[in-house]
Amino acid sequence: MFKGFKEFLLRGNVIDLAVAVVIGAAFNAVVEKVVSSLITPLIGMFFKADSLDTALMVELPNGGTIAFGALLGALINFIIVAAVVYFVFVMPMNELRKRTTTAVEEPVVETEQELLSEIRDLLKAQNGASAAAPLAAPATPADPAGPAHAE
Template structure:
């Protein structure tokens, strides 16, 4: 029972997930500070409200309100988080994981091709290389004259 639990905990995906949750929680704090310190003051000037949560509220006849500002604030938070995750984590990891371009295969040299042909001829029972004359040399057994 403990062995299976240990294997589960030591899987790479579980550790990666745990790290992602911790970094995500810490990153959420940074995003909240950006929204509170930068976005909300700008919204306050434009919409005459102290934050997005209080901006663009529409009252309903039954006494409730629709808070369009809070929705826009949540969307801004999402876009900021998505942009930072993409540009700080995803894009660099994709560049690191991108495989090296494959090198085109190197064509065999003339000597390698001739050696391969010789070996194939030998395997088929063709003439042996020590019996094949080289250009400019006499064949084995001396000169042969045709009568």
């Protein structure tokens, strides 16, 4: 019972996933700081709000509010995370993968017509080369009675 659990935990995919979650959480903290200390003040300057959560708020008639600024902040966070993941992780890994994998040439598959043409050309060459010498008789199966009965 514990052996199977141990194999599950030590499987490469589980370890990679755990590392990715931890790195993602740490990276998210960095992105939040960039947004809160750099992007939010710039947007606040344009919309006259101290944070994105209070920027672009629309009051509804029944007392509720729609916070477009909070949505904009979430979208900016997403775009920053996606850009950094792509440019820092995905693009370099794809480039490394291209450099390390060798191009495997696919075998050339000849069509039936090409193969038949090659056979024809080989037969012509054999017949032309052996025009001086007659063609040998095709091999026949051995006579079951043996060579003594041959006439």
